Every structure is written in structure tokens, then in C-alpha cells.
Amino acid sequence: MRARRGKTLTEADIALWRQVARSVKPLPGRAPVEPEPAPEQAVPLATDAAMRAVATALPVKAASPAAPPLAPIERRLRTQLRRGQQSVDASIDLHGMRQDEAHLALHAFLRREQRRGCRIALVVTGKGALAPALFGDERGVLRRMVPHWLRLPELRTLVLGFEEAEQRHGGSGALYVRLRRLREHGP
Missing domain, CATH: 3.30.1370.110 (Ribosomal Protein S8; Chain: A, domain 1)
Incomplete structure (x- = not known):
């Protein structure tokens, strides 16, 4: 996938675009556009011991609540x-x-x-x-x-x-x- 003016999109950009494209509701009377499928890549399988080591090494951070939205004055x-x-x-x-x-x-x-x-x-x-x-x-x-x-x-x-x-x-x-x-x- 290429961006305008000849710039190549990174994998993160492509993944973000696909996520956004899945969340968009099409206009009435239009068929939903399916995003291009991601190219299949060989992902090495992690062993059970490796997964546990990573899980214990990473600190667990509680998700902070989102800031309340602003509203215009009535x-x-x-x-x-x-x-x-x-x-x-x-x-x-x-x-x-x-x-x-x-x-x-x-x-x-x-x-x-x-x-x-x-x-x-x-x-x-x-x-x-x-x-x-x-x-x-x-x-x-x-x-x-x-x-x-x-x-x-x-x-x-x-x-x-x-x-x-x-x-x-x-x-x-x-x-x-x-x-x-x-x-x-x-x-």
C-alpha cells in the first residue's frame, strides 16, 4: 500500500488504517468497503516458558479513566x-x-x-x-x-x-x- 506523493506506509500505518476502516459505517445505499487483507507472515510460535517470562517481566499498569468530555454552554x-x-x-x-x-x-x-x-x-x-x-x-x-x-x-x-x-x-x-x-x- 502506498501513500500519496510516493511515500511508503509503514506496517503500523497500514494496521491503523485497517482498524479505522473496519470501524466506519458506510453511507446509506453503499456497500461496505473491505480493507485489503494483511499479507501472511510467518510468526514464530513462542514457547510457554518464554510467554511466562515476558508476562512476569512486564509491569501491569491499570488503565487510567478517560478525561470527561467538554460540552458547549447551553x-x-x-x-x-x-x-x-x-x-x-x-x-x-x-x-x-x-x-x-x-x-x-x-x-x-x-x-x-x-x-x-x-x-x-x-x-x-x-x-x-x-x-x-x-x-x-x-x-x-x-x-x-x-x-x-x-x-x-x-x-x-x-x-x-x-x-x-x-x-x-x-x-x-x-x-x-x-x-x-x-x-x-x-x-
């Missing part, structure tokens, strides 16, 4: 925020912070507000300087990085979803962050 809640019928429970302003400071401050803020029972938080990142960047300096770094941070698995246990704030709360220089409820562990 239209009704967004409308209530826009009209002022729903207020923002807490806010943090990250202006003037370096990336590492802002990341730590954001993480601590979200944890604290989740424990307090906060539902909607406002994270102000700023829009970046209006002047053009000089000598390759980046403008609006936090504006770009905060959404990336909110998607990370470490914050997914805190964040249910986020969207750009309404103009009255900062517009493109701020984000509404909906926090997950803190689960109480009962007896």
Missing part, C-alpha cells in the same frame, strides 16, 4: 448571561502574568471555585496589545493558551465547558467557564 444559559439574568459567580484576571504564572493561577482558581460550588466563572485573558508585534514578539499569548489549557486532561475534571464571553464581560478577551459539580463521596 443556549439558554448563554442568553441569561447576555441579558444579565444570570450572573458570573467568580472571575480571575490574568492580565500581566507570564504563561507559567497564569497557568498555575488558573488551575488554583478553578479548583477553589469548584469547591465553593461556583457554576460559572469568568476568565479574563485580555486581547493582547493592539500594536503590531516587534521582532517576532507574540501578542495575546494568554488569549490563545487559556483555551488550550482548559482542554487539558488535568483541568477536564474541573471544566464542563467554555466559550467566549459576551461583549459586556470582555468579549474576545474573556471566557465563560462552566465548572463541573464537585461529587461528594457518600458512605
Whole structure:
């Protein structure tokens, strides 16, 4: 099997493609396309003793649970925020912070507000300087990085979803962050 532009696919690429092709549901009225069969290769059989030696040498790692998915803020809640019928429970302003400071401050803020029972938080990142960047300096770094941070698995246990704030709360220089409820562990 060859890829575009004359590149040859590796065996791992081919195996991945076959796995994906088996999981795809064809469009209505179309017959399923069977992936090309894998070429038969002679696989040496491992002895029972060799299998046990490998099994004992490899550490068993428990599968970590997947990070919960993000969901957009519902239209009704967004409308209530826009009209002022729903207020923002807490806010943090990250202006003037370096990336590492802002990341730590954001993480601590979200944890604290989740424990307090906060539902909607406002994270102000700023829009970046209006002047053009000089000598390759980046403008609006936090504006770009905060959404990336909110998607990370470490914050997914805190964040249910986020969207750009309404103009009255900062517009493109701020984000509404909906926090997950803190689960109480009962007896």
C-alpha cells in the first residue's frame, strides 16, 4: 500500500488504517468497503516458558479513566448571561502574568471555585496589545493558551465547558467557564 506523493506506509500505518476502516459505517445505499487483507507472515510460535517470562517481566499498569468530555454552554444559559439574568459567580484576571504564572493561577482558581460550588466563572485573558508585534514578539499569548489549557486532561475534571464571553464581560478577551459539580463521596 502506498501513500500519496510516493511515500511508503509503514506496517503500523497500514494496521491503523485497517482498524479505522473496519470501524466506519458506510453511507446509506453503499456497500461496505473491505480493507485489503494483511499479507501472511510467518510468526514464530513462542514457547510457554518464554510467554511466562515476558508476562512476569512486564509491569501491569491499570488503565487510567478517560478525561470527561467538554460540552458547549447551553443556549439558554448563554442568553441569561447576555441579558444579565444570570450572573458570573467568580472571575480571575490574568492580565500581566507570564504563561507559567497564569497557568498555575488558573488551575488554583478553578479548583477553589469548584469547591465553593461556583457554576460559572469568568476568565479574563485580555486581547493582547493592539500594536503590531516587534521582532517576532507574540501578542495575546494568554488569549490563545487559556483555551488550550482548559482542554487539558488535568483541568477536564474541573471544566464542563467554555466559550467566549459576551461583549459586556470582555468579549474576545474573556471566557465563560462552566465548572463541573464537585461529587461528594457518600458512605
